[in-house]
Amino acid sequence: MKVSLKVWRQKNANSSGEFKTYESPDLNPNASFLEMLDVVNEGLILRGEEPIAFDHDCREGICGTCSLVINGKPHGPHKGVATCQTYMRSFQEGEVVVLEPFRARAFPIIKDLVVDRKAFDRIMWTGGFISVRTGSAPDANATCVPKPAADLAMDAAACIGCGACVAACKNASAMLFVSAKVSHLNLLPQGEPEKFQRVKAMVAQMDAEGFGACTVTGSCEAVCPKGISLDFIAKMNRDYGMALLKGDPK
Numbered sequence: 302m303k304v305s306l307k308v309w310r311q312k313n314a315n316s317s318g319e320f321k322t323y324e325s326p327d328l329n330p331n332a333s334f335l336e337m338l339d340v341v342n343e344g345l346i347l348r349g350e351e352p353i354a355f356d357h358d359c360r361e362g363i364c365g366t367c368s369l370v371i372n373g374k375p376h377g378p379h380k381g382v383a384t385c386q387t388y389m390r391s392f393q394e395g396e397v398v399v400l401e402p403f404r405a406r407a408f409p410i411i412k413d414l415v416v417d418r419k420a421f422d423r424i425m426w427t428g429g430f431i432s433v434r435t436g437s438a439p440d441a442n443a444t445c446v447p448k449p450a451a452d453l454a455m456d457a458a459a460c461i462g463c464g465a466c467v468a469a470c471k472n473a474s475a476m477l478f479v480s481a482k483v484s485h486l487n488l489l490p491q492g493e494p495e496k497f498q499r500v501k502a503m504v505a506q507m508d509a510e511g512f513g514a515c516t517v518t519g520s521c522e523a524v525c526p527k528g529i530s531l532d533f534i535a536k537m538n539r540d541y542g543m544a545l546l547k548g549d550p551k
Contacts, residue, residue: 302328304392306341307399308353314409314417320399323353330390334377335360335367337389353400354413360385362526365463369414370401375465375524383463383526403464405473407511420510421462421478427506428499429482431491450488457485459527466521466529472513477521479507480537481529487540497544504541 304325311318325341335357342352358366367384371377377387392398400414408416460481467475483500486492515534522531
């Protein structure tokens with residue numbers, strides 16, 4: 302099968318970009334989307350042209366690095382999968398496939414389809430951890446955790462920080478990401494001592510990075526490759542409200 306690619310090309314953050322069209326060679330329908338881009342780039346290199354820059358790493362749907370907007374949807378046409386888990390059989394013969402980077406002020410474009418998502422890292426630095434004594438691993442039964450809380454914390458921890466929620470949101474909000482990272486620690490007894498300090502610090506950093514406000518349209522949950530629930534946003538808002546009422550100095 303063959304497809305026509307309409308790809309956003311931008312040399313760097315300071316230059317203007319534009320869409321350019323490329324025709325793919327004959328492809329195996331079972332090839333992954335990233336494998337297709339590899340093949341297209343091989344052709345561009347052989348013709349002496351600049352290859353398309355795009356992010357990738359594990360290619361197993363684990364890391365979330367493969368951040369592309371395909372035909373207007375972050376990660377592609379299917380629900381619950383990352384770009385690297387999208388296959389060419391999802392498209393029609395001769396279809397025009399539009400590729401763009403994640404677009405948000407807090408995710409500046411580096412080149413072509415690659416964006417800078419270090420804003421997420423800076424949010425994590427402010428509270429995405431617990432301050433405990435390190436050393437040998439404690440006994441599994443040393444801290445009792447109710448199974449419902451453990452299960453919910455694991456659901457939140459499934460977030461891979463890809464940024465699809467931001468790219469899908471009309472306000473470029475990072476609330477789904479931040480709420481998942483806050484909740485998976487706040488739900489556990491190990492995270493309880495820093496619960497209110499954590500939520501205030503991470504929300505403040507999210508706002509400082511320039512992410513927009515959440516208006517609960519649900520677009521973030523719809524495109525999340527790990528199916529993170531909007532319920533975590535509600536939980537974080539409750540924790541944040543309690544932190545303000547408590548007047549925690551940090």
